[in-house]
Amino acid sequence: MPDATVASPLLEMRGIVRSFGAVRANDGIDLDVQAGRILGLLGENGSGKSTLMKVLFGMLPPDAGSIVFRGRPLAGHRPAAAMAAGIAMIHQHFMLIDAMTVVDNVMLGWPEAGRVLRRAAMAARVREASRRFGLDLDPDAPVASLPLGRRQRVEILKAILRDAQLLILDEPTSNLAPSEVAGLLAILRRLRAEGRGIVFITHKMPEVLEVCDEVVVLRAGRVAGRTPVAGASPQQLAEMMVGRSVAAAPAPAAQAPGAVRLSVQGLTAPGLSGVTFALCGGEILGVAGVDGNGQIELAETLAGLRRARGGRITLDGRDITHASAAARVAAGLAYMPADRAHTALVRSMSVAENLMLRDSARPPYARGALLSPAGRRGRARTLMGEYDIRAAGPDTPAGRLSGGNQQKIVVARELDRRPAVLVAHQATWGLDPGATRFVLDRMLALRDGGAAVLYISSELEEVLAIGDRIAVLADGGFAGVVARAAADLPQIGLWMAGRAA
C-alpha cells in the first residue's frame, strides 16, 4: 500500500457547504483524494455523501468552498466541464435515457463518439469493453428492456470508457449480484493500479474492507472521522458511521409456522416457468438468486402488476390469481418494489402523500369521502419519527430525499399496513447498516405477529440471515428450497450458478 506522504493530491475539496432550505446537507467538508488510491466515503442515510459528490461533479453549485482538481481550480462548473477535466461519475439513481439503446447512452455527451456519431465503431468498443470487463452488454439493447442490474452495468461501462482520472461511484453495488460485485471490485483495483483516483460510496463493510485504502465518514453533513482501512474492523467502521455500536443481527428464533397464508401453484408468466410454494403465517421465505432470473416477474405477478399466464395464487384461501392490484392490497397483500424511482414512489409527490398512497381511502388519511390533510400530515410525522425518515418535513417532495430515506418511505408505508402477506423485493436497497438492521427487525416482528413474508433479495447474506427457509430462483423457477438450518452454501451457490442466466 503506498503511503499518503506522496505529492499533492489529485483532488482537494475545502470547506464545502451546501444547504437545501433549512437542511445543511454539507456543512464545511474537506476531502482529499490521491491518485492511485480508493477512498471509501461512508455515512448514514442522508449524511450528505451524494450531495458532496454532486457538488464535485458540477450537478449542484455549492454555497461555499473550493475545489482543486489536478492543480486547477474547479468552480462554477457543470458536468460537461467536470468530465472534460477528467472526472466520471456513476450516480446513485441511474442517469440513463430509457428510450435509447446502450450504445446511444454511452455516446451521449462523449466527445470521442464524434460530432457525427460513429455508432458502429462505438458499438464495437462497447462490445469489446463489455467482454474485457465481463459485463455482458449488448450495445443495441434498449435500456428500458434491461433489468436493474444490467442498467447498473451500463453506468459502469459508461464511466470506464471515459477513461477518467477520478472516478466517483455512488452506491454502485446495490443492484449487483455478488459475482458482479466481485467483478466490479476487480475493475476498481485495476484502475487503481493504473494510477486513477476513486471515490467509492457504499453501505457494505465487506466491500470497504476489500478494496478501500482509507475511509472518510460523514455524519450530518460533517466529517465524523477518517481512517486508513488497514487494521480496521467492520464493527469499528460501522460504529464510526452510526456513532454508536451496532450489534450483529440476531439469529431469528424459528417458531412453529401457522396456517398457509400465501399459496402459489405452478405460476407461469413471461419469465416465470412454473413456480410453486406455500408460505405460512409466522414464516419468512427468503428468495436468493442472481438478479434477472425472474425476481421482478415473480414479485410483480404476485402484486398484480403483471398477468399470470397459468397457475394459481391464493391468499388466506382466496383465489387472487386474476384479482387487480387494488383488490390484492385490500385483501392484505403488501408489496415493496425494487424499482424505487418508478414503481415504489411518486417522486414529485410529498413524503406524506407517498406514505398514504395505499390507504388513502381509510382513516387517518380520509374522513368520509374527503382526504384529510391534517390526518395525513400527523400520520406522516409519526411514521417519519418511527422509521427515522430524514426530510425537511412531511410536505417535502419524495424525490428530494436521500436515496436511503426514499427507501424508508416505502418500507414504512408497507409495514405500517400490518399486512397478512408481504412481498419485499430488495427491501434494504441503499439503507445504511443501522437502518438495514432496523428494517430486518421490523420484518421479524411482522412475522412474529403471524404474517407471511416473501423476502426477495440479491443479497445472499441477508436472505440467509432473515429467511426461515431459503429458496433459490434461477431461470424463472425455484432451483431448490431448504430450511435455513439445513442450508449449505456450496449447494446454494450451485443452484444459483447452475441455472443462472
Added chain:
Amino acid sequence: MTEFLAAAIRIATPLLLAALGGILSERAGVFAVGLEGMMLAGAFAATIGAWAGGSAAAGIGLALAGGAVIGLAVAVVAVRWRADNMVTGLAANILALGLTSYLLRVAAGGGGRPASIHLPLLGPWPIPVLADLPVVGKLLFAQPPLTYLALLGCVAFTLFLGRTQAGLALCATGENPEAAFAAGADPLRVRMLAVIACGAVAGLGGAVLSLQQVGTFTDGMTGGRGYLALASLIVGRWTPFGAAAACLVFGAAEAFELRLQTFGVPVSSYIVQMAPYLIALAVLAVLGRSARLPAAIGRPLEQ
C-alpha cells in the same frame, strides 16, 4: 391521377416543413402547439420580405426570421419561465394572428385597410434529365424550390436526429433532462434553441403558402394548417419520414375533397374538411401505445 397526386404533394409541402420544425421542438421536450402562429408569422414575413426586398430569397430569409421570433417568444415563456406549453403555444398563435393582421395594415400606410401585395409565384425548377422521365418526372422532379427543400429537410433532419451528437443531446433532453445534464448537455440551451429553430423551419412552411402557392398574404391565411402539421408529426411518430407520409395522406385527403367539390358530389364540405383530423384520430387510436411521446415532454426543467 398525376394531377391528383400533384395536388396532394402541393398541399403536403407547407405541412411537412411545419411538422419538421415541430419534431425538433417535441423531441426536445416542448409541445409544438405554437406551429400555427409560427407558420403565420413566416407567411407574413415572407410576403413583406419579397415585396420590400424585391426577391424571393429576401422573402425566405425574412420568413425564417419571422418564425424564429415567435419561436423565441415561446422559448422564453415556456422554457425559460417554465410556463405551461399548451397555454403558451395557443397564446403565441393568437398573438401571431393579431400581430400579422395589424402589421399588414401598417404596411399599407396605417389606414384601416390591409396592404394588397401581389407577388410572382415561385415557379417549378425542373431538374434536367430527371424531369423528362415519364409520370414521375413531372410529379417529383419539376417542383418549386421550397418543395425540394422540404424533402431535403426530411433527409437532413433524419441524419441530424439519428447520427449527430447534437441530435442525440436534443432527444435526450426530451426524454430525461436530468440525465442529459449529467451527461454534459445543457437542457435549457438545447430546449431554447430547438424551439427557436422550430419557429424558423415552420416559418418556411408559411413561406410556401405565400410565396409558392398564393402569392400574397391574407389575414389568418394558414387556416389551421399548423394544427394539421402537429397531428402529422404525432401520426408520423416524431420521425421526419413518418411525418412526411402523414402529410401526404392529409394532402391526399384534401385533394380528394377538392375533387369531390369540382364534380359536385353532394357531400357537405364540412364533413370532408374533417377528414384529415378523423384520419389522425384513427391512426393514433390504432398506433395506441406504440405512439410513445418523448418521456419528459411538457415537463418544465428543474432549476
